[in-house]
Amino acid sequence: MSDSEVTRQGLRGTRPDREALIGVAAGRDGEQPPGGDTEFTSYYGRPVINSPVWESPDIPGYLFLGGLAGAASLLASGADLTRRPELARVAKAGAFGGAALSVAALVHDLGKPGRFLNMLRVFKVTSPMSVGSWLLAGFTPLAGISTVSAWTGRAPRWGATATAGAAALGPAVAAYTAALVSDTAVPAWHDGYREMPFVFVGSGATAAGGLGLLAAPAAQAAPARNMATFGVATELTSGQWMEHRLGMVAEPYSSGRSGRYMRAGKVLSVVGLAGALLGRGNRLVNALSGATLLAASAATRWGVFHAGTASADDPKYTVVPQRERLRRGEQARSGDAHTAPPDRTH
Amino acid sequence: MATNSHALYGEADPATLGGYDEPPPRMGFFTDTSVCIGCKACEVACKEWNAIPEDGLVFTGMSYDNSEGLGADTWRHVAFIEQRKPLAMQDPGVQHEDVDVLALASQGSGTPPEQARITPTTPGEPGQMRWLMASDVCKHCTHAACLDVCPTGSLFRTEFGTVVVQEDICNGCGYCIPACPYGVIDQRQEDGRAWKCTLCYDRLSGGMEPACAKACPTDSIQFGPLDELRERARGRVDQLVEAGETGARLYGEDPHDGVGGDGAFFLLMDEPEVYGFPPDPVVTTRDLPAMWRCVGAAALTLAATAAASFAGAMFGRRP
Amino acid sequence: MAECHPVGFQWVMEAKARGATLIHVDPRFTRTSALADIHVPLRVGSDIAFIGGIINHVLQNEKYFREYLVTYTNAPTVLTEDYADTEDLDGVFSGLDPESRIYDFHTWQYEGTEVQAASGKRDKEYSDRVQGSSGVRQAGRGEAHGSGGAEVTAQITNDETLEHPRCVFQVLKRHYARYTPEVIEEICGVPQETFLRVCELLTSNSGRDRTSAFVYSVGWTQHTVGVQYIRSAAILQSLLGNIGRPGGGVLALRGHASIQGSTDIPTLFNLLPGYIPMPHAHSNEDLDAFITAEATRKGYWAEMRAYMVSLLKAWWGSAATPETDFCFDYLPRLTGSHSTYETVQSQLDGECKGYFLMGENPAVGSANAKMQRLGMANLDWLVVRDFSLTESATWWKDGPEIATGELHTEDIGTEVFFLPAAAHTEKDGSFTNTQRLLQWHHQAVEPAGDARSDLWFTYHLGRRIRHKLAGSIDERDFPILDLTWDYPTKGEIDEPEAESVLAEINGWGADGNPLTNYEQLNADGSTVCGCWIYCGVYTDGVNQAARRKPQVQQNWVATEWGWAWPANRRILYNRASADPEGNPWSERKALIWWDAEKAQWSGHDIPDYDKSKSPHYRPPDGAQGAEALSGLDPFIMQADGKAWLFVPAGLTDGPLPTHYEPQDSPVSNLLYTQQRNPVRQIQPHPNNRYQPSGEDPGTEVYPYVLTSYRLTEHHTAGGMSRWLPYLSELQPELFCEVSPELAAERNLEHLGWATVVTARGAIEARLLVTERMTPMTIQGRRTHHVGIPYHWGPNGYSTGDSFNDLSSISLDPNSHIQEVKALSCDIRPGRRPVGADRARLVHEYQQRAGITERTGTEV
Numbered sequence A: 001m002s003d004s005e006v007t008r009q010g011l012r013g014t015r016p017d018r019e020a021l022i023g024v025a026a027g028r029d030g031e032q033p034p035g036g037d038t039e040f041t042s043y044y045g046r047p048v049i050n051s052p053v054w055e056s057p058d059i060p061g062y063l064f065l066g067g068l069a070g071a072a073s074l075l076a077s078g079a080d081l082t083r084r085p086e087l088a089r090v091a092k093a094g095a096f097g098g099a100a101l102s103v104a105a106l107v108h109d110l111g112k113p114g115r116f117l118n119m120l121r122v123f124k125v126t127s128p129m130s131v132g133s134w135l136l137a138g139f140t141p142l143a144g145i146s147t148v149s150a151w152t153g154r155a156p157r158w159g160a161t162a163t164a165g166a167a168a169l170g171p172a173v174a175a176y177t178a179a180l181v182s183d184t185a186v187p188a189w190h191d192g193y194r195e196m197p198f199v200f201v202g203s204g205a206t207a208a209g210g211l212g213l214l215a216a217p218a219a220q221a222a223p224a225r226n227m228a229t230f231g232v233a234t235e236l237t238s239g240q241w242m243e244h245r246l247g248m249v250a251e252p253y254s255s256g257r258s259g260r261y262m263r264a265g266k267v268l269s270v271v272g273l274a275g276a277l278l279g280r281g282n283r284l285v286n287a288l289s290g291a292t293l294l295a296a297s298a299a300t301r302w303g304v305f306h307a308g309t310a311s312a313d314d315p316k317y318t319v320v321p322q323r324e325r326l327r328r329g330e331q332a333r334s335g336d337a338h339t340a341p342p343d344r345t346h
Numbered sequence B: 001m002a003t004n005s006h007a008l009y010g011e012a013d014p015a016t017l018g019g020y021d022e023p024p025p026r027m028g029f030f031t032d033t034s035v036c037i038g039c040k041a042c043e044v045a046c047k048e049w050n051a052i053p054e055d056g057l058v059f060t061g062m063s064y065d066n067s068e069g070l071g072a073d074t075w076r077h078v079a080f081i082e083q084r085k086p087l088a089m090q091d092p093g094v095q096h097e098d099v100d101v102l103a104l105a106s107q108g109s110g111t112p113p114e115q116a117r118i119t120p121t122t123p124g125e126p127g128q129m130r131w132l133m134a135s136d137v138c139k140h141c142t143h144a145a146c147l148d149v150c151p152t153g154s155l156f157r158t159e160f161g162t163v164v165v166q167e168d169i170c171n172g173c174g175y176c177i178p179a180c181p182y183g184v185i186d187q188r189q190e191d192g193r194a195w196k197c198t199l200c201y202d203r204l205s206g207g208m209e210p211a212c213a214k215a216c217p218t219d220s221i222q223f224g225p226l227d228e229l230r231e232r233a234r235g236r237v238d239q240l241v242e243a244g245e246t247g248a249r250l251y252g253e254d255p256h257d258g259v260g261g262d263g264a265f266f267l268l269m270d271e272p273e274v275y276g277f278p279p280d281p282v283v284t285t286r287d288l289p290a291m292w293r294c295v296g297a298a299a300l301t302l303a304a305t306a307a308a309s310f311a312g313a314m315f316g317r318r319p
Numbered sequence C: 001m002a003e004c005h006p007v008g009f010q011w012v013m014e015a016k017a018r019g020a021t022l023i024h025v026d027p028r029f030t031r032t033s034a035l036a037d038i039h040v041p042l043r044v045g046s047d048i049a050f051i052g053g054i055i056n057h058v059l060q061n062e063k064y065f066r067e068y069l070v071t072y073t074n075a076p077t078v079l080t081e082d083y084a085d086t087e088d089l090d091g092v093f094s095g096l097d098p099e100s101r102i103y104d105f106h107t108w109q110y111e112g113t114e115v116q117a118a119s120g121k122r123d124k125e126y127s128d129r130v131q132g133s134s135g136v137r138q139a140g141r142g143e144a145h146g147s148g149g150a151e152v153t154a155q156i157t158n159d160e161t162l163e164h165p166r167c168v169f170q171v172l173k174r175h176y177a178r179y180t181p182e183v184i185e186e187i188c189g190v191p192q193e194t195f196l197r198v199c200e201l202l203t204s205n206s207g208r209d210r211t212s213a214f215v216y217s218v219g220w221t222q223h224t225v226g227v228q229y230i231r232s233a234a235i236l237q238s239l240l241g242n243i244g245r246p247g248g249g250v251l252a253l254r255g256h257a258s259i260q261g262s263t264d265i266p267t268l269f270n271l272l273p274g275y276i277p278m279p280h281a282h283s284n285e286d287l288d289a290f291i292t293a294e295a296t297r298k299g300y301w302a303e304m305r306a307y308m309v310s311l312l313k314a315w316w317g318s319a320a321t322p323e324t325d326f327c328f329d330y331l332p333r334l335t336g337s338h339s340t341y342e343t344v345q346s347q348l349d350g351e352c353k354g355y356f357l358m359g360e361n362p363a364v365g366s367a368n369a370k371m372q373r374l375g376m377a378n379l380d381w382l383v384v385r386d387f388s389l390t391e392s393a394t395w396w397k398d399g400p401e402i403a404t405g406e407l408h409t410e411d412i413g414t415e416v417f418f419l420p421a422a423a424h425t426e427k428d429g430s431f432t433n434t435q436r437l438l439q440w441h442h443q444a445v446e447p448a449g450d451a452r453s454d455l456w457f458t459y460h461l462g463r464r465i466r467h468k469l470a471g472s473i474d475e476r477d478f479p480i481l482d483l484t485w486d487y488p489t490k491g492e493i494d495e496p497e498a499e500s501v502l503a504e505i506n507g508w509g510a511d512g513n514p515l516t517n518y519e520q521l522n523a524d525g526s527t528v529c530g531c532w533i534y535c536g537v538y539t540d541g542v543n544q545a546a547r548r549k550p551q552v553q554q555n556w557v558a559t560e561w562g563w564a565w566p567a568n569r570r571i572l573y574n575r576a577s578a579d580p581e582g583n584p585w586s587e588r589k590a591l592i593w594w595d596a597e598k599a600q601w602s603g604h605d606i607p608d609y610d611k612s613k614s615p616h617y618r619p620p621d622g623a624q625g626a627e628a629l630s631g632l633d634p635f636i637m638q639a640d641g642k643a644w645l646f647v648p649a650g651l652t653d654g655p656l657p658t659h660y661e662p663q664d665s666p667v668s669n670l671l672y673t674q675q676r677n678p679v680r681q682i683q684p685h686p687n688n689r690y691q692p693s694g695e696d697p698g699t700e701v702y703p704y705v706l707t708s709y710r711l712t713e714h715h716t717a718g719g720m721s722r723w724l725p726y727l728s729e730l731q732p733e734l735f736c737e738v739s740p741e742l743a744a745e746r747n748l749e750h751l752g753w754a755t756v757v758t759a760r761g762a763i764e765a766r767l768l769v770t771e772r773m774t775p776m777t778i779q780g781r782r783t784h785h786v787g788i789p790y791h792w793g794p795n796g797y798s799t800g801d802s803f804n805d806l807s808s809i810s811l812d813p814n815s816h817i818q819e820v821k822a823l824s825c826d827i828r829p830g831r832r833p834v835g836a837d838r839a840r841l842v843h844e845y846q847q848r849a850g851i852t853e854r855t856g857t858e859v
């Protein structure tokens, strides 16, 4: 009931306009439901975060090509050092082609070529895309010079320097895209940030190794095979570990479209690797295995890409882990000895 | 660029972090949803002032919400939630004795959007009913992921501590979009660039309050220096809880939360996810140093892998 | 209110901040309910019963404010012996002539006297008052007849003990005795417990120290008993002492911007500016006869002659002299009701040949929109002035009847002119809002292209007509030629100065200086005033409506913000805020009070009372007009200075509200055998068929209660919202709201389509299944509502079928407002048929229900 008054002197006992109380003045003996239902709820099933607007094949292609380029530059440099000129030429072409196409994919996604220049307005470590753009901006010309020199035979010293330079940047080029995808609110990406770089360098190594097997003569293909072996092993183990650690957020890696890509990636890796190891020396088997490994790497990238999108589109992957985190935080605060400290909070 | 962790999370004054020497007080919104009447004046005023394109004619069936959520062309969004829950001691008068609650609830929010678009979304008692409305907006985070990850510097921190996109610099890379933990900023199909609430930077610079707050008839949207708003909001929650609305809580007000507190925070009557908010958002760049470390380790692994591959080839002497 | 008056709703929220309790009575759980303390869903069309129940509760439990009641209302007044109540006559009042469907209200008068109404159907008194004899006594057609009455100067008989069996108080008690909580539950579907809680909350917050307010809008008016809805609230508020006091009142939330202004300076056929009645066609009626018939003898309406003469002077200037009877003859005369619905009938009859639609979209907004379109198809010419090509401008090429084949474009002879109108931002002018507050708006931009303001159009149209008629010696042209039609214009397009019109409305004295108060008006032709209640809005030659002094710089009544009629008073009848002695009823509810020292009324608001009239003043014998009001008569426009619990004159359908069922209702009247308002206005026509009701066979064909309403996101017939992308996207499509129970009963699927059918038409809408729509138990039956917003039509950016293709023309007999809030219908899943099949479906239903031209036309 109103407690403000209109006296002869004026208003008395008024409260600020904003302090309206709803549903309290009268009515039934309402009992509030216990707060914090643990059950999952959302707003009409709509996503909580915005899904990446990046499109396939641009962005998964960009991830794949970057990985290929980075690892290939290492292969190229090693081939130079160990005098495997055929392998070197192939790997250099792979490094340059991968980087150039990777930039092209990004530019295509941006819509207008001129927009790529805006990437170089600033340098921001907090933006893996900025870091990546600078890396690519440095790497691509080096890989280009290295490739041109190798294929034309001209300016060998420039070529050697460029090859070394590209190789120095190569690991970063192959790895930074993991930070790029993880540095988002996309649950399946962000929460896997520890393993994702290993998945990505593994995938890059698989691709570069695959390229070497595919295009280099069998006599020079051994390092490529080794690299692919390492790549597949790293990719599979770190991927497995990542899914294990992600818990329910890992679902998209094994279900739906993204799950199919991921499975394809695994099967192709194993098949490709088996081919490479068993059919050693056979040019044709080498080539087939190499192509399979390239496909495996690509499938994994597409899988990761779509897993991210799927985890962003379904609110439960955002809500449930956060709820869980809050619950554990609360329990930790209330001194529950049985609860381990939250895993993914820092 | 500062990379120390303090710049990436925790309590901070964003304008100072952003490099302003003597910034004006940090400005923000306190949206008190307990007095929102769902009139959508805020949505329309925002569109009018900012000349935002129309967002499509879709009848969603999501109660009275046909704009669905924040996006490039919706910078204020009013959510409508019909629930079988009481609002304090309100008597809603409805007499639904024989509705199959579970059947209705099964069409609720756990399911894919196509099937989830039905009200109500929360099971409860047949005689209970409340209709929550809430106007959502960009949170102008203390630690804004969108801003952190923007590779072009298009997103910047204003002297008021707010986060604004410069449309002439944005190149449409889309990075900010999945970075935002609240699903706020989005890409406009027509021009590919990212758009979101500017907290009416142009109006603030001219000494005016934002258009949405100006239009709000019930003061559900309150604009002002963030410190004042926070204090007022705490008092308001206490008042509501004391009056029996025990579901009232603040969201985004805590400077110690995962984004260092929101510049636009809310008083909610239910769990954040009911309104489409993440329950415990964390700015993604909080983990960025760790990410870079992992990336570094992986890069070294790759380099080592390469070396080993050649070494192996040397020792193995296989063709 | 939150839905349709969201900006005004901020004051409700402010009241809540001060502790107010908010009760929302509405069949649907709306945005208003969401913020209310109690939402009371009730069946549409049953509020007279609901309020009647509260009145009964107040009377039975003596919860009324006795001192207020005895002094300030007509509760003690004794009625004539001839009066017979609905209690005596099973649902009708004395004086009903079933043949002509009109009431002779002679028997409703006070004993020994006869009073004139302050508003409403005043012409009913004409013949008696002018000829002094009781001639024909009828009340049904308010515009066209007279009634008997006694000598007006006679004394009113009062019994202040309220015991006299014929005093209003006792009559009221008997009248409402059957409105018990049990009966209310059966009629309204409101559980007794809820009902009693509302009673308790309202009565405990009324009385000396507390006041409660009622707020209503068209959920209450758009009924065949709409005026009696409001009367119910007026009775209850008078019983509780909630009128004329801060925080009290019965507040009408108005519609369009300045719809209040357009009743004050009316676009209504039956009123002249300031609620002066429009003269009827009586033989040899002159100004004297008019005043004799229409004015009261006591109170401010006794000065009607001064208001009228000043008005005639404003219009006809130097031609209006005592010799010419101030050109009273120039005024048109009424021959009956000429409301928009009769006009449609006369279009169909070929009598009305030309039609101006200036800011109206009847092809969507008016009841039975098909009748509207058919009427327009029978015109010679039609002028539509609007912003966009509304349905009323294009029905001849793409209306629903073209699709069904009922009309063919090539056969339509109507010549349609579309003239673009300027919006309020493109012109100067005033809005008069809900609380009678005038606020001026200044032009922001020039109108684009050919768009012109309505002022420009009217002024220049008049100018050109006058030019064409110049020199005419035909008498019928004189009213136009003699008009004062000389407003200064400005700018390239010769826009008339809006302020010069305001100055004329305000008026001036013999010296040419602006007047400041209507009390200055004279009956001798020395003053000019375009609208007496607005007199003072241009005080000192200053546009008072343009004042914008912030609230913080003045007292809480804020009398320096804009300007309120009359005389800038913010709360009408505020003498009632003080007790008979002149002290505030309560020191926590002080508004104005008698300052004995200064011998005047002072306080926060401007007194709605003679400032120097002491509470102890008693009129001398034979006093007239304002003089005749005693110091205890707060209701200064009333012929007896009292609030009327019982209305002896002015209403066509009874002196007291009585619950009747709507024209189309699936429920029978539980209170009386009389099912509907016996004098409701109906217009039988092959395209305006009524449905069986109550127990009649065929009622079950239209088993659901149907209602229409607004959404915050759209405006009325859509001309101002469906063309705007920013609003259209918020509510992009026509939908209908049903409860999950009804959805289950009729297999309706959320987001799917439904077809809704009445005896007039069939429309389709998307489905919004929501628990905000609740079933109710009415007379033991589970009853469902179907709710449909009425904003849509086939044109514009967001399109849909029109609700008004379902509604019928059945009107309140006092206000001629259509009953679009309470109907009945059937609903079925799926889209409606198109083409001729659409009409066929409607016809099939009619046949199944056995509908004939007589259905629903019973008295």
Ligand SMILES: Nc1nc2c(c(=O)[nH]1)N[C@H]1C(S)=C(S)[C@@H](COP(=O)(O)OP(=O)(O)OC[C@H]3O[C@@H](n4cnc5c(=O)[nH]c(N)nc54)[C@H](O)[C@@H]3O)O[C@H]1N2
Residues within 6 Å of the ligand: C001, C003, C004, C005, C025, C026, C027, C028, C030, C043, C044, C045, C046, C047, C216, C217, C218, C219, C220, C253, C254, C255, C256, C707, C708, C709, C710, C711, C712, C713, C714, C715, C716, C717, C821, C822
């Ligand atoms: N946004 C918006 N605002 C508007 C308008 C608009 O079109 N859009 N129109 C303006 C105009 S012209 C007008 S007249 C006003 C009208 O303002 P309102 O009268 O508030 O408008 P409605 O929505 O038509 O009807 C109000 C409510 O009456 C309920 N109702 C129906 N029948 C009954 C009944 O028998 N008893 C009771 N108690 N309730 C009933 C309906 O469910 C509805 O919720 O709004 C004005 N303001």
Ligand SMILES: Nc1nc2c(c(=O)[nH]1)N[C@H]1C(S)=C(S)[C@@H](COP(=O)(O)OP(=O)(O)OC[C@H]3O[C@@H](n4cnc5c(=O)[nH]c(N)nc54)[C@H](O)[C@@H]3O)O[C@H]1N2
Residues within 6 Å of the ligand: C218, C222, C255, C256, C358, C359, C360, C361, C362, C364, C365, C366, C367, C385, C386, C387, C388, C390, C421, C422, C423, C424, C454, C708, C709, C710, C715, C716, C717, C718, C719, C720, C790, C803, C804, C807, C820, C821
């Ligand atoms: N079923 C159903 N029917 C109803 C109602 C209901 O509740 N239910 N409500 C009724 C009520 S309360 C009302 S008020 C009516 C409204 O019915 P209408 O008055 O027929 O509908 P509006 O759409 O308001 O039409 C006004 C038109 O004026 C135009 N306009 C606006 N400003 C100007 C101007 O300055 N000059 C000119 N020349 N034109 C202008 C607008 O564009 C618009 O097209 O509908 C009534 N009909």
Ligand code: SF4
Residues within 6 Å of the ligand: B138, B139, B140, B141, B143, B144, B145, B146, B147, B163, B179, B180, B181, B182, B183, B184, B185, B196
């Ligand atoms: S809410 Fe999202 S868009 Fe807004 S500042 Fe925070 S991160 Fe950026």
Ligand code: SF4
Residues within 6 Å of the ligand: B146, B149, B150, B151, B152, B153, B154, B155, B165, B169, B170, B171, B172, B173, B174, B175, B176, B177, B193, B194
């Ligand atoms: S889309 Fe624009 S604002 Fe967003 S991160 Fe890229 S450049 Fe920055």
Ligand code: SF4
Residues within 6 Å of the ligand: B045, B046, B047, B049, B050, B075, B076, B137, B196, B197, B198, B199, B200, B201, B210, B211, B212, B213
């Ligand atoms: S602050 Fe300005 S830009 Fe942001 S939502 Fe409000 S009106 Fe829109």
Ligand code: SF4
Residues within 6 Å of the ligand: B035, B036, B037, B038, B039, B040, B041, B042, B043, B078, B133, B134, B135, B215, B216, B217, B218, B219, B220, B221
């Ligand atoms: S926040 Fe304000 S303007 Fe927006 S819908 Fe709520 S009440 Fe209306």
Ligand code: SF4
Residues within 6 Å of the ligand: C004, C005, C006, C007, C008, C257
């Ligand atoms: S539309 Fe205009 S009149 Fe209606 S609520 Fe809004 S501001 Fe008031």
Ligand SMILES: [Mo]
Residues within 6 Å of the ligand: C218, C254, C255, C256, C259
């Ligand atoms: Mo209206």
